[in-house]
Amino acid sequence: MSGELPPQVQNQLAQLQQVQQQAQALAQQKNQLEIMVKESDMALDELGKIDADVAVFKNIGNLMIKAEKGSVVEDLKEKKETLDLRLQTIVRQEERIHKRFTQLQEQLKTSVGSPGMHAE
Amino acid sequence: MSSNQKLSNEDIQKFSSQFQQLQYQADALSQQLNMVSASLAESEKAINTIAGFEGVEDGHEILIPIGSGTNIMAKLSKPDTVIMEIGAGISMEKDLDNAKKSLEIQKEELTKFHQTTQNNLNQIVTKMHEIESVVTTAVKGQQAVQVAQQADQGPMQGL
Numbered sequence: 001m002s003g004e005l006p007p008q009v010q011n012q013l014a015q016l017q018q019v020q021q022q023a024q025a026l027a028q029q030k031n032q033l034e035i036m037v038k039e040s041d042m043a044l045d046e047l048g049k050i051d052a053d054v055a056v057f058k059n060i061g062n063l064m065i066k067a068e069k070g071s072v073v074e075d076l077k078e079k080k081e082t083l084d085l086r087l088q089t090i091v092r093q094e095e096r097i098h099k100r101f102t103q104l105q106e107q108l109k110t111s112v113g114s115p116g117m118h119a120e
Numbered sequence: 121m122s123s124n125q126k127l128s129n130e131d132i133q134k135f136s137s138q139f140q141q142l143q144y145q146a147d148a149l150s151q152q153l154n155m156v157s158a159s160l161a162e163s164e165k166a167i168n169t170i171a172g173f174e175g176v177e178d179g180h181e182i183l184i185p186i187g188s189g190t191n192i193m194a195k196l197s198k199p200d201t202v203i204m205e206i207g208a209g210i211s212m213e214k215d216l217d218n219a220k221k222s223l224e225i226q227k228e229e230l231t232k233f234h235q236t237t238q239n240n241l242n243q244i245v246t247k248m249h250e251i252e253s254v255v256t257t258a259v260k261g262q263q264a265v266q267v268a269q270q271a272d273q274g275p276m277q278g279l
Contacts, residue, residue, distance in 0.1 A: 039207035046206040059209035072210055079208070 009111050016104045023097045026090055033087045040080040047073050127258040135251050142248050149241040156234045163227040170220050173199050 005013070047056070047069060056072050057064040127135075176199040183191035202219045205211045214222065 036208070043207040043210045046212065047210070050212065055203070055213035057203060057211040059211070064203070064211055076208060076210065 012108045019101045026094050030090045037083045139251050142244050146244045160230045163223050167223050
């Protein structure tokens with residue numbers, strides 16, 4: 001079917017598909033980051049409820065190593081800051097991709113609706 | 121959706137892509153349901169294990185499975201506590217009561233989620249059946265019309 005389309009439209013369609021794939025990949029990354037942020041929040045919340053002498057363990061590969069509550073909280077806060085920053089970047093990228101997608105969609109509509117398309 | 125109407129090729133294509141999309145959603149929800157069921161079973165198992173540890177004292181002998189029905193012997197230390205994962209790769213010590221409460225809350229949330237997911241899946245399956253019924257009825261109707269037309273044309277051709 002695409003063989004009958006003018007090269008310009010074919011090119012626009014390919015670009016649109018590429019942008020759609022990028023948007024899907026970004027949405028997946030965003031989803032994963034949001035889960036990680038939520039997990040960190042939950043862990044920080046739990047750690048906030050306990051005394052400093054309660055045993056806390058950190059996962060290191062397949063092992064769990066005992067750690068100080070204070071240092072674990074610090075590590076988690078730092079990790080969360082990094083995750084938040086990455087999330088902000090992804091959100092900005094997503095906005096750009098969505099704009100590009102709408103732009104390409106409009107261009108494609110114009111191309112498909114142009115008289116040249118129906119001339120054949 | 122009326123099942124008596126005649127369907128154009130465009131309608132059939134529309135229904136087909138709608139059906140496919142619903143199928144993808146149904147598959148994803150089924151996978152989710154399986155995962156939630158597995159987590160529920162795991163929570164239940166942990167709750168039962170904790171219940172079994174109540175009253176057990178320091179130094180009690182236990183067997184730790186190492187696979188293929190084989191175990192190694194070990195002695196318990198601090199059997200009145202467990203180490204529970206709290207997310208983000210962090211675990212913490214909890215006494216048996218607190219651990220049991222956390223697991224029961226987790227189980228309750230999972231059960232609710234399971235119910236919601238199951239309802240969503242049922243709705244999708246109902247929609248799929250509706251589409252199937254509309255398309256099948258329309259196709260049968262069109263086939264019947266074609267057969268009737270052929271029967272009408274038959275004697276004419278013979279003349």
